[in-house]
Amino acid sequence: MKAEALKGHLDAMILAVVGAGPAHGYAVIEQLRRRSGGVFDLPEGTIYPALHRLEADGLLASSWQTAGGRRRRVYKLTRRGRSALGERRGDWRLFAQAVDGVLA
Amino acid sequence: MKAEALKGHLDAMILAVVGAGPAHGYAVIEQLRRRSGGVFDLPEGTIYPALHRLEADGLLASSWQTAGGRRRRVYKLTRRGRSALGERRGDWRLFAQAVDGVLA
DNA sequence: TCTTGACGCCTCGGAACGCTAGGTATAGGG
């Protein structure tokens, strides 16, 4: 699978993961791997910048926590983030259906 | 819909269109629009470089034709192109299923 | 004790690719 396949869909998936419950970066990576059946095993260099981007866009909000001596930045959806998640899900369905139509 | 959504999937769709019968660039644009139900209305600056890329990769082969005083570069799938199309279709199904799993 | 691996965060720079904007040219209709 081409590396660029993700482009434009990663944000939606991150929003979906965080929307299912607050999570820190490392956990987001694990959730993406789990929920995709192992298909998406994404490097940190992909996820962390994406989280920062989403926070800068006001779709996520973060706060530091400490657990077992390790510090974590925990993200949750903002109100705008939740509404964006709805839009992105719709976009994905439209997109996937269109691609299916072309590849059929 | 985000502009980058296409990334990595356009090649598969172009291969599918040309695989359904030889076509020139302008016709590829029309077919993509038609088969996607109007979702993909792609600019020439997207399609032509993609066609050149696919030909450079040996997946398409082109030849010039003239119809009604207009010259066209008509593309067809090479043998490698047809096999690549099969792979890309499989990649897409895997990818789409994985995204569905995450967004569910 | 020292090393390895999992956990957990970060950033810089390269590479790929879609698109905007601009260019050329022919045919046909108003």
Add this chain to the structure above:
DNA sequence: CCCTATACCTAGCGTTCCGAGGCGTCAAGA
């Protein structure tokens, strides 16, 4: 005569994903 549709092309921009590297904690095992 101009405008639209047809038909081709490319330079350069912006975005985004990823590889590589860096920092630090903790637990298990050699």
